[in-house]
Amino acid sequence: FGQSGRHEDLEEAISLHREALELRAAPHPGRPSSLNNIARALKTRFEQFGRHEDLEEAISLHREALELLPSAHPDRSSCLYNIAIALKTRFDQSGRHEDLEEAISLHREGLELRAAPHPDRPSSLNNIARALLTRFEQYSRHEDLEEAVSLHREALELLPAPHPFRSFALNNLATALQTRFEQSG
Numbered sequence: 001f002g003q004s005g006r007h008e009d010l011e012e013a014i015s016l017h018r019e020a021l022e023l024r025a026a027p028h029p030g031r032p033s034s035l036n037n038i039a040r041a042l043k044t045r046f047e048q049f050g051r052h053e054d055l056e057e058a059i060s061l062h063r064e065a066l067e068l069l070p071s072a073h074p075d076r077s078s079c080l081y082n083i084a085i086a087l088k089t090r091f092d093q094s095g096r097h098e099d100l101e102e103a104i105s106l107h108r109e110g111l112e113l114r115a116a117p118h119p120d121r122p123s124s125l126n127n128i129a130r131a132l133l134t135r136f137e138q139y140s141r142h143e144d145l146e147e148a149v150s151l152h153r154e155a156l157e158l159l160p161a162p163h164p165f166r167s168f169a170l171n172n173l174a175t176a177l178q179t180r181f182e183q184s185g
Helices: 007-022 031-049 052-068 076-094 097-112 121-139 142-157 166-184
Strands: none
Touching: 007 031, 031 052, 031 076, 052 076, 076 097, 076 121, 097 121, 121 142, 121 166, 142 166
16 A cells, blocks of 8 residues: 555555454454554554544554553564554644643653664654654643753764664754754744
């Protein structure tokens, strides 16, 4: 679907993910993975067609998957990330303050599971920082802006040249610094 944009492909993917889930009843060890697969596909469909029930179901399925993963499970940090991103998306649509707060909290929890030198730590740092910048833009809490700058700096330090994601980290830090300048200037 991602390359061709064929709606039928996405619908079939969702259907097949649901069929796979039926074969993975609890306590099947693959159930959390199947739940997350459906949820990601539903979130994609929401992004393409704006059906709010898809986003709601995606959040619910991500939550169910998280409940099945013990705290030390290697997929837990990814599951936390998925829920946080879906909640941030819902915040962007509805403006529900609770969604943004929970997204930040879940990003923080996921970051704790991605201690350096975890390869996804820079991504986690950037995700928290971006959510904090959003909260700053909404509520003008300067501590959010300061923490966002600090987290973006840490992410950049973990991505030395010629890392392919260094340019993203540079842009993210630059945006946060420009925001700070505009607020203090």
